[in-house]
Amino acid sequence: MSGRFExxxxxxxxxxxxxxRRAVELLLQDGASVVAGDRLGDELSxxxxxxxxxxxxxxxxxxxxxxxxxxxxxxxxRFGRLDVLFNNAGxxxxxxxxxxxxxxxxxxxxxxxxxxxxxxxxxxxxMRRQNGGSIVNNASINAIRGNVDLTAYSAxxxxxxxxxxxxxxxxAPAGIRVNAVCPGTIDTPMTEEYLATxxxxxxxxxxxxxxxxxxxxxxxxxxxxxxxxxxxxDAAFIxxxxxxxxxxxxxxx
Numbered sequence: 001m002s003g004r005f006e007x008x009x010x011x012x013x014x015x016x017x018x019x020x021r022r023a024v025e026l027l028l029q030d031g032a033s034v035v036a037g038d039r040l041g042d043e044l045s046x047x048x049x050x051x052x053x054x055x056x057x058x059x060x061x062x063x064x065x066x067x068x069x070x071x072x073x074x075x076x077x078r079f080g081r082l083d084v085l086f087n088n089a090g091x092x093x094x095x096x097x098x099x100x101x102x103x104x105x106x107x108x109x110x111x112x113x114x115x116x117x118x119x120x121x122x123x124x125x126x127m128r129r130q131n132g133g134s135i136v137n138n139a140s141i142n143a144i145r146g147n148v149d150l151t152a153y154s155a156x157x158x159x160x161x162x163x164x165x166x167x168x169x170x171x172a173p174a175g176i177r178v179n180a181v182c183p184g185t186i187d188t189p190m191t192e193e194y195l196a197t198x199x200x201x202x203x204x205x206x207x208x209x210x211x212x213x214x215x216x217x218x219x220x221x222x223x224x225x226x227x228x229x230x231x232x233x234d235a236a237f238i239x240x241x242x243x244x245x246x247x248x249x250x251x252x253x
Contacts, residue, residue: 014089018188062115168240184246213248
């Protein structure tokens with residue numbers, strides 16, 4: 001790897017699985033010290049059972065303000081600074097609008113939107129003190145284009161994109177860049193759980209792949225690499241971007 005994060009400290013939420021796990025691995029390979037958080041604490045510990053001196057594992061639920069603050073505090077107490085925040089934790093909530101009750105609506109917003117806000121609010125004061133930093137939020141292509149049975153999820157992820165742009169404007173004078181990635185369907189455990197609800201999971205997987213002009217699902221690597229590009233100095237003059245990482249999904253009907 002290039003060592004482009006050498007000497008940097010990163011916090012990654014949702015670090016036990018999928019994109020978050022891969023982002024943690026890539027950051028470590030690229031020289032960063034990392035705080036990996038997840039509400040699945042046992043799974044996080046199992047995945048990174050041989051965690052070295054450059055990795056701190058924290059069980060934290062981003063739906064709770066205290067959990068987000070604990071992640072930032074862990075970075076400062078263990079490594080003394082904070083350079084990158086990757087707000088990756090999220091949940092997919094499906095349902096037609098008339099079937100989306102208050103519980104489902106709140107579930108979609110609590111993790112996907114409120115958790116991002118809590119983490120940003122906790123991280124920004126330290127980044128201001130350092131005169132710079134980079135925040136990357138994991139949104140969704142559903143924040144950019146419409147989709148069926150995803151009203152609450154799309155609203156939450158759309159809020160993430162709007163917040164990304166607002167924060168990019170607000171924090172630019174402090175040297176803090178804020179961007180978002182907007183993935184299509186990703187081949188992760190979350191997608192596998194969705195496929196398992198179908199009587200014909202293989203056909204459903206193929207149908208999902210066909211929605212992307214490149215003809216396949218995203219991999220965790222696809223999204224993690226895009227997020228870390230935005231977090232790195234390679235993107236030093238990029239802020240306020242909602243980058244589709246969707247195999248062209250945003251182009252179609």
